[in-house]
Amino acid sequence: MIDTIDSLQQSLLAAGYLAGRDLATIIFLALKMGKPLFLEGEAGVGKTEVAKTLSTMLGAKLIRLQCYEGLDVRTAVYDWAYARQILHLRMLEATGAGRAEMARELYSREFLLARPLLQAIDPAANDAARPVLLIDEIDRADEEFESFLLELLSDFQITIPELGTIRAAQPPVVVVTSNRTREVHDALKRRCLYHWIDYPPFETEYQIVLLKSPGISAQLAVQVTRVVQELRRADLFKPPGVAETLDWAAALMTIGATEVDEAVINDTLGVLLKYQDDAQRVQGALTRDLAKRAHGAR
Ligand SMILES: Nc1ncnc2c1ncn2[C@@H]1O[C@H](COP(=O)(O)OP(=O)(O)OP(=O)(O)O)[C@@H](O)[C@H]1O
Numbered sequence: 032m033i034d035t036i037d038s039l040q041q042s043l044l045a046a047g048y049l050a051g052r053d054l055a056t057i058i059f060l061a062l063k064m065g066k067p068l069f070l071e072g073e074a075g076v077g078k079t080e081v082a083k084t085l086s087t088m089l090g091a092k093l094i095r096l097q098c099y100e101g102l103d104v105r106t107a108v109y110d111w112a113y114a115r116q117i118l119h120l121r122m123l124e125a126t127g128a129g130r131a132e133m134a135r136e137l138y139s140r141e142f143l144l145a146r147p148l149l150q151a152i153d154p155a156a157n158d159a160a161r162p163v164l165l166i167d168e169i170d171r172a173d174e175e176f177e178s179f180l181l182e183l184l185s186d187f188q189i190t191i192p193e194l195g196t197i198r199a200a201q202p203p204v205v206v207v208t209s210n211r212t213r214e215v216h217d218a219l220k221r222r223c224l225y226h227w228i229d230y231p232p233f234e235t236e237y238q239i240v241l242l243k244s245p246g247i248s249a250q251l252a253v254q255v256t257r258v259v260q261e262l263r264r265a266d267l268f269k270p271p272g273v274a275e276t277l278d279w280a281a282a283l284m285t286i287g288a289t290e291v292d293e294a295v296i297n298d299t300l301g302v303l304l305k306y307q308d309d310a311q312r313v314q315g316a317l318t319r320d321l322a323k324r325a326h327g328a329r
């Protein structure tokens with residue numbers, strides 16, 4: 032049972048997510064108040080993972096909508112199965128059906144294709160457990176889509192002109208994420224509980240590395256975390272996220288490195304930094320410095 036923030040924090044941890052007290056509190060409130068959770072933060076800090084972990088933790092279905100420019104209602108909400116409708120229409124014509132009957136038959140649930148948003152609220156598609164609806168990277172979608180979402184997140188209902196209104200029996204657990212490539216409207220944010228996920232402090236990130244890198248030695252985990260934390264202080268275009276930290280730990284284990292030194296950092300820099308300018312900045316003097324820091328120099 033999740034009846035306290037502490038127990039939620041523990042359940043998240045058991046499902047593989049290390050949440051600080053602030054994040055755990057906001058997730059707790061979102062669950063208890065039935066409000067969408069809006070998570071913003073840099074790339075790779077664990078936004079998407081919150082939704083995945085919640086679905087594991089609650090034993091609920093994860094319904095994911097990946098946003099992109101041009102995302103429309105037909106992809107996000109519902110569509111009609113045109114080809115099957117036409118076949119059925121031919122059949123109806125052959126039997127001499129009238130117009131009203133045709134419309135009723137053709138625009139029925141049988142030919143309705145439920146896309147993620149409809150799936151998430153459709154009582155017919157969901158059993159007792161509320162599904163987790165992840166609306167990922169909302170900042171990539173157009174503003175029109177955002178307005179549509181605004182309505183959906185207020186009432187948890189969708190009106191299909193030919194069919195009527197479909198309303199959620201109980202609101203899904205909604206997680207909306209943004210990388211803040213643009214500001215999302217206040218109106219949308221106002222309907223949600225908001226949390227900015229920052230890069231984790233050293234101790235938290237070290238614990239995440241231990242949690243997510245089976246078989247890693249405490250020594251290597253410390254060194255990996257120190258280097259990444261230090262890199263984030265350098266003036267880089269794209270500082271590494273937690274995703275890169277975990278990839279790097281895995282990479283070092285894959286090549287059998289037991290320690291972080293200058294050569295290892297240079298050889299594996301492509302796991303941490305994905306921009307040539309950033310890599311160039313770091314190579315040379317900075318790598319030497321990072322290697323020293325990995326071993327505890329300040
Ligand atoms: N607090 C955490 N506890 C456990 N794992 C974490 C945590 N934070 C990040 N991770 C891990 O880091 C990786 C990246 O997380 P995720 O994909 O959720 O990031 P994101 O913020 O959605 O990134 P992007 O903006 O690139 O989509 C995942 O493998 C996730 O398991």
Ligand SMILES: [Mg+2]
Pocket residue numbers: 078079080167208
């Ligand atoms: Mg993500």
